[in-house]
Amino acid sequence: MAKATATANANIALVKYWGKRDDALILPQNSSISMSCDGLSTTTTAEFSEKYRSDTIVINDEELKKDEKNILGHIERIRKLAGIQEKAKVVSESNFPVAAGLASSASGLAALTVAAAEAAGLSLHEKELGILARQGSGSASRSICEGFVEWHKGVMPDGSDSFAESIVRKNYWPEFRMIATIVSTEKKKTGSRAGMKQTVETCPFYGGWLRTVEDDLNIIRKGIRSRDFALVGSTAEANCLKMHALMMTTKPAILYWIPETVEVMHAVMAMREQGIEAYFTIDGGPQVKVMCLQKDEREITKRLLRLKGVQKTILCKPGDGAKLVNKHLF
Amino acid sequence: MAKATATANANIALVKYWGKRDDALILPQNSSISMSCDGLSTTTTAEFSEKYRSDTIVINDEELKKDEKNILGHIERIRKLAGIQEKAKVVSESNFPVAAGLASSASGLAALTVAAAEAAGLSLHEKELGILARQGSGSASRSICEGFVEWHKGVMPDGSDSFAESIVRKNYWPEFRMIATIVSTEKKKTGSRAGMKQTVETCPFYGGWLRTVEDDLNIIRKGIRSRDFALVGSTAEANCLKMHALMMTTKPAILYWIPETVEVMHAVMAMREQGIEAYFTIDGGPQVKVMCLQKDEREITKRLLRLKGVQKTILCKPGDGAKLVNKHLF
Numbered sequence: 089m090a091k092a093t094a095t096a097n098a099n100i101a102l103v104k105y106w107g108k109r110d111d112a113l114i115l116p117q118n119s120s121i122s123m124s125c126d127g128l129s130t131t132t133t134a135e136f137s138e139k140y141r142s143d144t145i146v147i148n149d150e151e152l153k154k155d156e157k158n159i160l161g162h163i164e165r166i167r168k169l170a171g172i173q174e175k176a177k178v179v180s181e182s183n184f185p186v187a188a189g190l191a192s193s194a195s196g197l198a199a200l201t202v203a204a205a206e207a208a209g210l211s212l213h214e215k216e217l218g219i220l221a222r223q224g225s226g227s228a229s230r231s232i233c234e235g236f237v238e239w240h241k242g243v244m245p246d247g248s249d250s251f252a253e254s255i256v257r258k259n260y261w262p263e264f265r266m267i268a269t270i271v272s273t274e275k276k277k278t279g280s281r282a283g284m285k286q287t288v289e290t291c292p293f294y295g296g297w298l299r300t301v302e303d304d305l306n307i308i309r310k311g312i313r314s315r316d317f318a319l320v321g322s323t324a325e326a327n328c329l330k331m332h333a334l335m336m337t338t339k340p341a342i343l344y345w346i347p348e349t350v351e352v353m354h355a356v357m358a359m360r361e362q363g364i365e366a367y368f369t370i371d372g373g374p375q376v377k378v379m380c381l382q383k384d385e386r387e388i389t390k391r392l393l394r395l396k397g398v399q400k401t402i403l404c405k406p407g408d409g410a411k412l413v414n415k416h417l418f
Numbered sequence: 419m420a421k422a423t424a425t426a427n428a429n430i431a432l433v434k435y436w437g438k439r440d441d442a443l444i445l446p447q448n449s450s451i452s453m454s455c456d457g458l459s460t461t462t463t464a465e466f467s468e469k470y471r472s473d474t475i476v477i478n479d480e481e482l483k484k485d486e487k488n489i490l491g492h493i494e495r496i497r498k499l500a501g502i503q504e505k506a507k508v509v510s511e512s513n514f515p516v517a518a519g520l521a522s523s524a525s526g527l528a529a530l531t532v533a534a535a536e537a538a539g540l541s542l543h544e545k546e547l548g549i550l551a552r553q554g555s556g557s558a559s560r561s562i563c564e565g566f567v568e569w570h571k572g573v574m575p576d577g578s579d580s581f582a583e584s585i586v587r588k589n590y591w592p593e594f595r596m597i598a599t600i601v602s603t604e605k606k607k608t609g610s611r612a613g614m615k616q617t618v619e620t621c622p623f624y625g626g627w628l629r630t631v632e633d634d635l636n637i638i639r640k641g642i643r644s645r646d647f648a649l650v651g652s653t654a655e656a657n658c659l660k661m662h663a664l665m666m667t668t669k670p671a672i673l674y675w676i677p678e679t680v681e682v683m684h685a686v687m688a689m690r691e692q693g694i695e696a697y698f699t700i701d702g703g704p705q706v707k708v709m710c711l712q713k714d715e716r717e718i719t720k721r722l723l724r725l726k727g728v729q730k731t732i733l734c735k736p737g738d739g740a741k742l743v744n745k746h747l748f
């Protein structure tokens with residue numbers, strides 16, 4: 089048996105994933121596009137060994153008691169795939185606040201997938217890693233890949249064509265920036281898994297989402313390939329607002345925004361009115377991520393930090409996919 | 419010629435009006451239901467006289483320079499209907515902040531309609547007053563009527579069946595309360611007239627709104643008649659969130675919420691979790707109106723005033739329709 093360490097970046101979606109067509113396999117209703125974020129990373133070490141009596145998971149120095157993300161299920165999935173019995177110890181560290189809408193489950197499950205698969209003796213390619221990571225956490229499939237990434241929704245019932253793939257690698261558009269603002273480090277109340285299920289079942293606007301998301305995907309894909317920042321930024325911002333509109337019209341309503349979220353949104357819109365190219369996006373939490381180009385990153389960061397509600401900012405560039413850091417043989 | 423004074427209450431919609439099928443006649447895409455609010459009133463005096471060289475409008479002691487609401491057009495409409503030529507002087511006072519989402523145009527145009535029609539020598543019934551007020555400002559038609567009011571969208575191209583009517587009079591459910599919180603007295607940036615036109619043209623969710631609004635109307639109508647507070651409150655809150663979801667998915671996006679708006683929304687949701695029956699609704703502005711029953715009005719007001727963003731509250735009960743206060747003959 090072996091012990092392996094892997095690292096993965098969080099990813100921020102430009103076209104969001106919200107709603108599954110298969111809950112067990114985590115197959116999405118729509119494809120999504122994201123940027124793997126150099127700056128928001130998780131490093132995970134996984135070890136399978138006869139010396140362990142049970143699976144242990146330590147996240148940011150705390151032993152996991154309540155397995156909300158079903159990490160144990162993911163370890164079991166990998167164990168089955170490898171045909172082994174040994175219990176695991178997993179130690180994971182993120183360099184950013186967990187469960188507050190900064191895609192910690194994406195980077196965490198992606199790093200876990202790569203480390204545990206390797207430690208279990210599996211030898212998997214990127215596509216297979218993406219399919220495996222997807223079953224742990226949908227958006228984790230995107231964190232497997234580099235740069236700007238599309239997670240293809242696929243059409244097969246077994247999920248074999250629902251995987252992530254780089255649209256362009258990280259050096260294709262190195263000037264693109266995502267500034268994550270930290271407005272709250274509290275854990276969110278509604279997890280995205282329960283939330284998206286309620287949306288698909290109760291939201292009167294979900295059909296309108298599905299009807300328009302293909303257009304958003306086509307525009308963003310084209311915008312990334314042609315490095316058209318205004319096109320990518322404005323389309324991503326509108327797509328984010330569409331997703332939050334779905335959330336707040338779900339029964340019961342899901343409102344991830346807090347006052348500080350809205351403060352940053354207005355600040356970004358005000359910057360645009362003043363000629364500074366900045367767009368926002370928000371995921372299942374209160375944090376606002378601001379998209380801009382390198383030339384404006386200092387000015388925008390300065391302005392964001394002046395806001396009452398912004399505690400800190402984290403600057404992200406297009407980053408790597410999940411990577412094996414090292415592997416120890418015993 | 420005569421001079422007449424009328425008073426009208428603002429109204430807060432429980433099922434919102436958002437989108438026109440005819441811009442000139444102000445015919446709505448959907449019916450709406452509101453409460454006429456005793457506590458938010460406008461008093462308007464209108465006079466037609468040969469002594470005036472031009473129309474003059476004074477609102478809250480300030481002469482109107484930029485006629486954003488097309489009040490002059492409404493005076494001209496009434497003048498034509500009465501077949502008179504004399505210019506008008508209109509003096510209007512509201513007891514609450516204007517143009518900040520507290521339905522000042524509804525109470526203002528309703529009071530103007532009643533006062534000016536009377537001063538112009540017209541003798542109109544409630545239905546006719548509603549049709550006339552509607553052409554000045556859609557929601558003003560609802561302020562003509564008492565208690566809980568439905569504005570029927572109608573189907574006729576000439577608008578002759580698009581008028582407001584009381585569902586129940588104010589004493590039918592005297593325990594119902596609407597607590598308006600004042601979080602900002604700034605004038606809003608996007609007027610609702612321009613905003614709703616953009617929504618109808620660009621919002622991918624507008625079809626979903628129209629498909630579900632009839633259900634909301636049926637539920638709220640039934641809830642009012644059976645005085646079922648939880649049913650009315652929860653349906654009105656969800657309807658408000660649907661309207662704001664439409665706004666923020668319009669191109670360009672319309673975001674009326676400010677940080678304080680979201681603070682009050684979360685406070686209301688937290689009260690419910692603690693067993694206090696309170697629901698919110700928000701119109702085209704940052705103010706949050708909190709629905710509750712008389713038994714909880716003191717406790718809820720106390721909690722709202724403790725919030726950082728709330729400057730004051732205004733307590734409203736089901737109120738009168740527009741009323742002539744007096745008429746002077748010369």
